[in-house]
Every structure is written in C-alpha cells, then in structure tokens.
Amino acid sequence: MIKAVLFDLDGxxxxxxxxxxVKVYLKLLAAYLAPLGYDPARxxxxxxxxxxxxxxxxxxxxxxxxxxxxxxxKFGEERLKDRPKIEEFYRTDFQKARVSCGFxxxxxxxxxxxxxxxxxxxxxxxxxxPAAATENRIRWAGLEPSDFEFYTTYENIxxxxxxxxxxxxxxxxxGLAAEECLMAGNxxxxxxxxxxxxxxxxxxTDCLINGKQKDISRYPxxxxxxxxxxxxx
Numbered sequence: 001m002i003k004a005v006l007f008d009l010d011g012x013x014x015x016x017x018x019x020x021x022v023k024v025y026l027k028l029l030a031a032y033l034a035p036l037g038y039d040p041a042r043x044x045x046x047x048x049x050x051x052x053x054x055x056x057x058x059x060x061x062x063x064x065x066x067x068x069x070x071x072x073x074k075f076g077e078e079r080l081k082d083r084p085k086i087e088e089f090y091r092t093d094f095q096k097a098r099v100s101c102g103f104x105x106x107x108x109x110x111x112x113x114x115x116x117x118x119x120x121x122x123x124x125x126x127x128x129x130p131a132a133a134t135e136n137r138i139r140w141a142g143l144e145p146s147d148f149e150f151y152t153t154y155e156n157i158x159x160x161x162x163x164x165x166x167x168x169x170x171x172x173x174x175g176l177a178a179e180e181c182l183m184a185g186n187x188x189x190x191x192x193x194x195x196x197x198x199x200x201x202x203x204x205t206d207c208l209i210n211g212k213q214k215d216i217s218r219y220p221x222x223x224x225x226x227x228x229x230x231x232x233x
Contacts, residue, residue: 008185
C-alpha cells in the first residue's frame with residue numbers, strides 16, 4: 001500500500017526548460033560575483049565541476065562538502081571566505097531566475113489533495129542546490145516548504161540522482177519501505193530508475209526528459225491530473 005508520494009520539482013511541479021533555466025541562473029550568479037573578481041567562464045566551469053562531483057558522490061560526505069571541495073580546488077582555499085556571499089545569492093538575486101520557469105496551478109492543488117488524502121509528501125529534487133535555492137523554487141511552483149515533510153538539498157543528503165543510493169537514503173531517513181512509495185517525476189532516467197528498488201513510479205510528461213530515448217510505454221504517465229486519477233483521488 002502506498003503511504004508516501006515523492007515528487008521531483010524541476011519540470012514536474014515547476015514547469016521549465018532545464019537548459020534555459022540553467023543558462024539564466026548561471027548568468028545571474030556570474031554577474032553577482034563579478035565584483036569579487038571571479039571570471040565568469042571559470043566560475044561557470046567550477047559550478048559544473050561541483051555539480052559533477054555531487055552527482056558522483058559516493059556517500060562519504062554531504063553533497064555540500066563535495067561541492068565546496070571542488071570550489072576550493074579550483075580557486076584556492078582562501079576563496080572559501082566568499083562562501084557567505086555566494087550563499088547570499090540564493091536568497092536574493094537567484095529569485096530573478098524565476099522568469100525562466102513556467103507556472104502550473106495544478107501543482108499546488110495536486111500536492112495538497114494528496115496530502116489531504118493522508119499520503120506523506122516528500123520532495124525528491126536532485127540535491128545540487130542549497131536549501132535557500134530549493135525553498136525559493138518550491139515557492140515559484142505555488143507551494144511552501146511546509147507542504148513536504150522532507151525535501152532534499154545539498155546540505156542534508158550524500159547522493160544524487162540517478163544513483164539508487166539517493167532513493168535508498170530517502171527511504172532510510174523517512175523510515176519507509178520502497179513498496180510504500182510512489183515517485184512522480186518528468187525524467188525517464190533519473191526519476192523512473194527508482195522502480196529498480198521496488199518504488200512505484202509515475203512519469204509526468206508535461207516537460208518530459210528522455211535523453212537516452214528510453215522506452216517509456218510501460219510506465220503510468222500523464223499530467224498531474226492523471227497522477228491524481230492514478231491514485232484514485
């Protein structure tokens with residue numbers, strides 16, 4: 001019996017073209033840090049290297065620690081003094097990246113109907129951002145962080161999608177069995193892989209990502225309204 005619904009965020013609850021969002025976000029970050037002397041190209045390169053390190057994280061440290069290790073390797077330990085300023089960006093100018101995202105009023109309605117039906121709701125967004133950025137993106141989708149009992153950020157988890165250990169860690173942290181959960185997401189690779197653990201899945205197709213051209217015919221799929229029907233709500 002399903003007890004908890006795990007939601008992806010970007011492209012699932014928050015409509016977006018991921019490439020466009022990343023382009024806008026990184027441009028804003030580079031502009032924000034330019035007064036500190038960061039070359040935009042080197043900064044963007046460092047961010048991508050940090051994301052790659054988090055995706056490859058083997059669980060021996062939080063994703064947050066992996067990112068800042070890469071940053072220090074790239075720019076030198078002394079540049080860690082800029083970390084508070086960089087983290088401030090996610091509370092301030094990062095908000096401007098909202099223009100690159102869409103809005104679906106069904107997102108908040110779907111999550112709240114599922115909660116009101118007695119299901120536990122967890123936000124299983126790839127944890128490559130600090131909490132401030134994730135909380136802002138939750139609000140861009142018309143929701144509040146409190147709509148979820150747990151949401152993954154780079155501070156609170158040691159793995160990333162598509163590593164199955166990412167899903168295993170959520171299950172462990174929330175005291176859930178795989179068969180008690182359903183993962184709803186728009187990425188045929190990163191989200192649907194949860195099925196390999198015995199987690200039920202639902203592919204949200206509004207902003208579908210299927211980079212490896214995976215056969216998706218066997219997955220229950222559709223929009224958020226279809227997800228509610230899938231859960232008999």
